[in-house]
Amino acid sequence: MASSSVKVAVRVRPFNSRETNRGAKCVIQMQDKSTCIINPKQPKDAPKNFTFDYSYWSHSSEEDPSFASQGKVYQDIGEEMLLHAFEGYNVCIFAYGQTGAGKSYTMMGKQDPGQQGIIPQMCEDLFRQTAENTDPDLSFSVEVSYMEIYCERVRDLLNPKSRGSLRVREHPIMGPYVEDLSKMAVTNYSDIADLMDTGNKARTVAATNMNETSSRSHAVFTILFTQRRHDHMTSLDTEKVSKISLVDLAGSERADSSGARGMRLKEGANINKSLTTLGKVISALADMQGTKKRRSDFIPYRDSVLTWLLRENLGGNSRTAMIAALSPADINYEETLSTLRYADRAKQIKCNAVINEDPNARLVRELKEEVNRLKELLLSQGLSNLITASGEHPHVFTPVINTRLRRSQCTETEKIIAELNETWEEKLRKTDSIRQEREALLAEMGVSVKEDGGTVGVFSPKRTPHLVNLNEDPLMSECLIYYIKDGVTRVGQEDVDIRLSGQFIKELHCVFCSEVSENNEGESDHVTFLTFTVSHKCKRYVTKDFCAFE
């Protein structure tokens, strides 16, 4: 599946009793994936439409065929996320929306059957699936942690002794983590439920102490799911760890005051009153300029702790879902609209880590030259039809007659181009062919060259009769080897097999006769007899010595 960024769902709840009593009107309509909202103050205005991955109509009751139950929401979002967790991905589910819009119901739900939210259902599912495992080499472990982020401070909700704010850090292998955050090992869902309950209590207590409601803080429940596989061959354990983060975002109406900067995509032309926000304005200004091209600046405003902790969830190697809870009531119109807008933008959330590539200019030029070279090659081989047939290169649509003409022009050009753009390979090839030519030349002269290009020193072919030169200068002695072929080898100045030049060399100086005779065992090559003939009456042998071989 495509590793798309964020799956976005919205869900609208029924009226609560207060709203019913007040005779509230429902401003939300849904059809398939789309949600529209009507402005109760301007009912004549066109309703605003939004499309999401899922639009859940939970405003009515079970009897309504279009009603989206807790089970349905879990099936769509929870199951897929759990599957990804088993695959080893990090997954994350955000719940967002105004306080009282039904975030907690969607995430946690109630104890009654069929009323459980995503978190309990997912945990149960997780343990059910691990319990079904029959593979003895595969084992699982689950750890959980629960923290709260309030005013950029992180608090451990599971450790009553933890005080003050915990530090967020990063590890190259373990990723972003909260220092000293307690991790509790759990073996079944009731463990998790207990811990969650404890955490929620801690959260409420703290909120009361600070004279705040929990709606101003974010809560992050993390399940660390490890799959361990034992390999008998190597007797090694391999681990696949995935992090499941379930995030209850601060009530959207409070998001700004609770420091959810970065998570909140507020629009409009509002002016910040206090100069303490100057930094925000300046960084937005710098940011705006920067995003047009690739990122070339550094904006020293730290992301909010939450975005920081979850940044890989927003477009990285993980699967993320966001559920926005909507209130149906007309009185909440503004807030609901802003929640919808937020959800709409969440679809496009991307991490700004882009890949900057070097310009290709040089490579392109190089390659174009090669393409031309190859084309010229084709032309010179008279295979132009091959190109013209492809129809892509109108400039080679030349009549055949002209091609011939062109060819002669081309070969010149080709040579120049080829020289200019000689690749290494060609150089190598050229070097090689020059060597071969040299060898051929020497061979023509009857001189044999050792494979590496002629090292100085005695080099005696074992089985072929041959002549070597001798010289007073030891360095020049035995540099040349003359082979004596089977049959007649003529030595002289012209029209001969071994060409020697010199004052005393006759036109046909001498002839070697080499015969191969078979030995007793019938092997063909081992014994060679040489007959030496001197034509004319030459008194001195130029070749002062000869070797006869075994």
Next chain:
Amino acid sequence: MAAHQSSEWRTVCEKFRLAQDLSEVESRKDPENNPFRSKYKARDLLKEIHCSLKKIQIEEEGEADSESRQMVDEGAGNECGKSCSGDSPAGLGAARLAVLQYYLGVNHIETEELSAGEQHLMNCLKLIDKCTTTRENVSLFIQARNQLGILWAGRDEIEKAQGFLEIAESMYLLYMREDGQPPLDLQDFFVLEGEELSQQEKTRSRFEMAYTHTLYYLAQVYKNLEQYERAGQYCHSTLQRQLEYKQFVPLEWAINAATLSQYYITKTRYMEARHCLAAASVIATLAGEIPSEAAAKESDAECEKREELLQKRSEIARCWIKYCLNLMQDAKKLLEDNIGELDLDRQEELKRARRNVEEEKEKGRKSAILFGSSDTFDSICSLEEKVSSMLPLDFEEARSIFLVGQSYVAQAKEYFAMDGHVTDHIEILQDHSALFKVLAFFEQDLERRCKMHKRRVDMLEPVCKDLNAQYYLLICRQLQFELAETYYEMMDLKLAVADKQDQPDVHTIKKFNNLCSSSMKYYQMFLDSIRSPEGKFPEKLEDDLLRPALVAKFRVARLQSKLISSNLATQLENLTHSLESYNFVVQYCEENPEAKNAVETELELSSEMVSLLPLKINRIRSKIASCN
């Protein structure tokens, strides 16, 4: 003003003070379910004062000239002129009422009754608009307009907001030019005679602060109007004034100035950027000494302070790195020819042009942006002198900027260590690598240039190996891509060096092949990172990966055909791989036509190669055949 001594006046003053207290202090303790309790109480008090004031005024007016009463009460002024002087008793009376209207306006706005708030503010303006601007009402004039600016901006009527704020701005400038006396503070309208007025210095400071806010609001208005240049300018002025009137928190100010430098960098205004950075560095030191490690262990407060100071200073250092980097990169853009090499003619031309730059003009521009607080001015200037703000045009100039950048890299890495700050640390390394890369552009000696790229490899390679892609996928990809490109660059350089030799020796060829392979390895790692856990390459690439992935394939294709071998079979194999990779690009674009635009040139060349490479391959085949 005999009435001021009356008990009635005393009550008014007390009520006013109480209202202030309720609104500013008490309101913070209001419960969530009744968040405006104190504000409402304050409002009631203000209303009572307003009534009393009216009463007192009528009594006074009984004694005073009836003409002025008429003017104040009925506003029967002549339209084009002001009906009374701001410092006349009538003007003062009007201003006093206006102050109440102002506070009532603010109160209503704070309690989310915007229309009522607007009404009160407009009343306030109406009252003082009848009078000439004097020290009595100038502060009120500006503050009321500030409030209206905020109000209208909140209603998405930015132009209206702009109107109010711009008038406030010009009013300040006019007043300072023509009068300039310390203005009367809003609080001082309600004090008993004999009671101490606010100290002049304080009044002045509050007045200046109101104007600083005007500028700050204008900055935001211009930003919303997408007039970014002006917005930047007004942010700058805001910072200047904060410094001038000593109304700043050092660390916060320093970070703001450093951030503003980044805005200037994107606008290629390096002189301004440098000034901001130098000021940021200097002002940051005003935040105090960094507590020692030992002290930090002793107390949590010290620990937090140490952490904060170190972090902010490192962040400023990172802004400096970006400054150096962008300065060099922009110079490169100007100096490079169409294949990214130094264009010597261009260099000559720019050098000549630079000599002709009118320095005077620069100075004029400079004086407008100075952060002029006398005690820090010299340190800011001396810090500025350490690095040029001109685009470097040759290696020496580039090198001196590089060295400054590198020293900030070292400084930033101290706090942003790998241990605990993985992402930040790597971002700094990437900048360091980019500094080397752009320096290499200015280096003419190919061997030395190659060594600079080697440094990049040395700093990035170990990090890339150690990083867990499950958490740092995007960074991993960036590193893989950069390493692949760096090796590619080195390969190109080796080739260029060897081209100058007559004959490639075995050693050089081996090295060359190694560089090719390393580059391919990292491109391949990058491409593999796109695969699913089952190892499947996606049928459709995501937008932000589309081009990088296809370019990677394209480059791999090229590299495969570049490998040098004298062995025909190996050559054949390499070329076949190359053909496959070119084919991948072509086929992907056939199946996903929308990809064509992203890789136009690459696709065109790939198609050509796909049709031509078989020829080359066949030649090798036939050679092999003939050899056997």
